[in-house]
Amino acid sequence: MSQSMQAVVKTSAKPGVEVREVPVPSYGPSEVLVKVDAASVCGTDLHIYDWDPWAQGRIHPPLIPGHEFCGTVAKVGEQVTTVRPGDFVSAEMHVACGKCLQCRIGQAHVCQYVKIIGVDANGAFADFVVIPESNIWKLDPALPREYGSILDPLGNAVHTVLAAEIAARSVAIVGCGPIGLFAIAVARACGASTVFALEVNEHRRKLAQAMHADHVLNPATEDVAAMVAEKTGGIGVDVVLEMSGHADAMRLGFQILRTGGRVSLLGIPAKPVELDFARDIIFKGATVLGINGRKMYETWYQMEALLKAGKLDLSPVITHRLPMSDFAHGMELLKSGEASKIVLTPAK
DSSP: OOSEEEEEEBOSSSSOOEEEEEEOOOOOTTEEEEEEEEEEOOHHHHHHHHTOHHHHHHOOSSBOOOOOEEEEEEEEOTTOOSOOTTOEEEEOOEEOOSOSHHHHTTOGGGOTTOEEBTTTBOOSSBSEEEEEGGGEEEOOTTSOHHHHTTHHHHHHHHHHHTTSOOTTOEEEEEOOSHHHHHHHHHHHHTTOSEEEEEOSOHHHHHHHHHTTOSEEEOTTTSOHHHHHHHHTTTSOEEEEEEOSOOHHHHHHHHHHEEEEEEEEEOOOOSSOOOOOHIIIIITTTOEEEEOOSOOTTHHHHHHHHHHHTTOOOOGGGEEEEEEGGGHHHHHHHHHHTOOSEEEEEOOO
């Protein structure tokens, strides 16, 4: 095996990245070296690429980004027992400390000291990536490589949808980026009675239709509250899944929620959001859930079950396929608003 590899590298504290040759990473006794088959692009990667305020406060170059991937085990450390070379795998890229209160009471997905591979350590936009054995997830070899590369965001959608009862419930998904689009498929697969998709971007609305949302609405041009009231007999929706992080969209989500309903919040606002707690939460008797990442590893088992059952058609969400060397082009596609999930493949 060659001692060098191609990687996308955030070389310095400024916008942009470089595609360059770097050493193949070394791995420890309890770690797994994975040859990357496919890696998908996330909005976080765009933050890193643009070097926005969040990235400036979190990222320490040089860094290889990339936290959504699948690949083939190349080598394993001497203490590794659960996988072997040739296995098809993905990984939970949130590495929990295992020692804090949250980890010790079964809430590792909100570990106080979590480190994210591709954010806090070198990630998967490369020919090879190193993963702790505890974070490796072995995949069915029949799973398409493209699906294997998007399990991280799919897990966000599964966690958000299944955080409470969903069967026979009416659901409004606010924001139809990739995770919102995945949530449409998950909600339908898990028995939601009606799915409303709210999105201002025309391209994303078309994708929401392709994902078979029952009603696709544009909050910028339509009276969403009136339309939801009409379709629900004036009651409102049982469940709101907030994926946008936009202040106006969040307030609209609470407005269309029925009394006694549930809101799951995944979208991250850029700044504090003003909300009428008395009207929207307290007097409404709303249940409000903050969603962070994926449950370790309950969500992964749920994803696996849905995929093996053939319940999820995710193909409309994958809009572009590029060689990893065209990473910068992928960033421009994301900025254009005409791309959803972009899957990158390393050079053969």
